[in-house]
Structure formats: structure tokens, C-alpha cells
Amino acid sequence: MRICAIDFETANENPASVCSVGIAVMEDGCILDTYTTLIRPADNVSRFSKWNIAVHGIYPADVRNAPSFCDIYDDITGLLEGSLVTAHNAAFDMKCLKAACLNSGLPVPHLRYFDTVQLSRAIFPALDSHKLNIVCDYMHVELDHHKADSDAYGCLMIAVNAMNLTEEFDPEKMLQICGVRIKQLF
Numbered sequence: 001m002r003i004c005a006i007d008f009e010t011a012n013e014n015p016a017s018v019c020s021v022g023i024a025v026m027e028d029g030c031i032l033d034t035y036t037t038l039i040r041p042a043d044n045v046s047r048f049s050k051w052n053i054a055v056h057g058i059y060p061a062d063v064r065n066a067p068s069f070c071d072i073y074d075d076i077t078g079l080l081e082g083s084l085v086t087a088h089n090a091a092f093d094m095k096c097l098k099a100a101c102l103n104s105g106l107p108v109p110h111l112r113y114f115d116t117v118q119l120s121r122a123i124f125p126a127l128d129s130h131k132l133n134i135v136c137d138y139m140h141v142e143l144d145h146h147k148a149d150s151d152a153y154g155c156l157m158i159a160v161n162a163m164n165l166t167e168e169f170d171p172e173k174m175l176q177i178c179g180v181r182i183k184q185l186f
Contacts, residue, residue: 001171002027003159004083005116006076007151008096009056011063015096016103017045018069019058022148023079024156029169031156035079036149038066042103056146069100077109084171084182088132088155090115094185110186114175116158122178123162 005024011017018039025033040046040063048060076097087093090113101108120130127138136143136154139161144150159171168174175182 002032002083003086003156003171004080005086005152005156005159006080006093006097007087007148007155008093008100009058009146009148010052010096011041011045011058011060012047012049012052014045014099015092016099017041017047018096018100019048019063019066020056020148021072021076022150022152023076024149024152025079025083026156026160029160033079034149034153035075036152037072037075038063039072040064040066040068042069042100045103069104070106073101073104073106080109080111083111085111085113085185086116086119086155086159087113088116088120088135088151088158090117090183094183098185108186110184112182112184114180114182116155118180119162119175119178120158122180123158123165 003026007022008018009020011019020038023035098108117130120135133145141154141157143154163169163174166174166177
């Protein structure tokens, strides 16, 4: 089964203000593809907040000539199609995907997803925090935190570690063992 990890960064508190996306794709234990791009937020959500810039380091000038969400929609949905999708704090990333689609007048993709925060809590219960950077440090996975491609890869490595620890390499069965629900976006 194919697992696709996704991470968005936003320009401000509006989930439609996506300014970067990273995707890492794994099938049968092999990383098949990675995708990352800056995104020029739609005009109605293009304000960059100082707080968001402080988190991810992306400035308005960085995205001035970047593709719009409409421009990359087919790339993103093409990678996600037929995959079990994951994200760290998946509710945020799924909210961003849905909001960017709706704001751009594009169909929201129908997909199944799970949250690696919940998964990391199940497989590493002794950790004081299950923030992505903490979990990746614990797993010895190099992470350039809040860089979308690196965060997507780190998220995917949580799923890989869970499969190795449970010795269950069918992602759906592994999630069942760990008590993590698969949700749906539509």
C-alpha cells in the first residue's frame, strides 16, 4: 500500500493561505517520490503574518514568482490519489488542503488519512512531547523543522518506525494495532 505524507506551511492564520507544500511518497517500504514547492497564496489570503514568517522563514518576496495553488493542484492530487495520506497534526494539514481547494474553486479530493501525532503517542508513549522535531530527534531522523519537504519526510518516517516496531507492514493493520483511526476528507 502507498503512503503519502503531506505538510503545508501557511502565510497567516487562514488555512487557505498555503505558501509551501511538501509531500513524501512511500510504497512497499521504498520512498518513491518527493515533491516540494513554494506557493503564491491567493490574493484574498496573501497577507503574511510576522508569527508565521518567524516559524517557517518564508517571506512574501519568496513566493512572488511561485506557482499558485491552482497551478499545483494537479501535481498534489496526482500524488495523493490512491494513497493513504498522513500528516503530523493531520487536522491542520487537511484543513489547509480543503480550504485552499475551496478558496480556489477546486474540488476537494476524497482521501483517507491518519495523524502521526496520534501514532507517535501510541508507539513512543514515554516521550514528554510528540512534536515532530522531538519525535524525529528520538528516532534519529534529521529534520529541518517547518520546511515542508523535511516535515513530510519526518512524518513518513514515524509511520516507517511504527511498522518496524509492530512488525506489521500493512499500514492499515499497523494503525489498527496502534489504535489509530483512519479518517476521511471530502
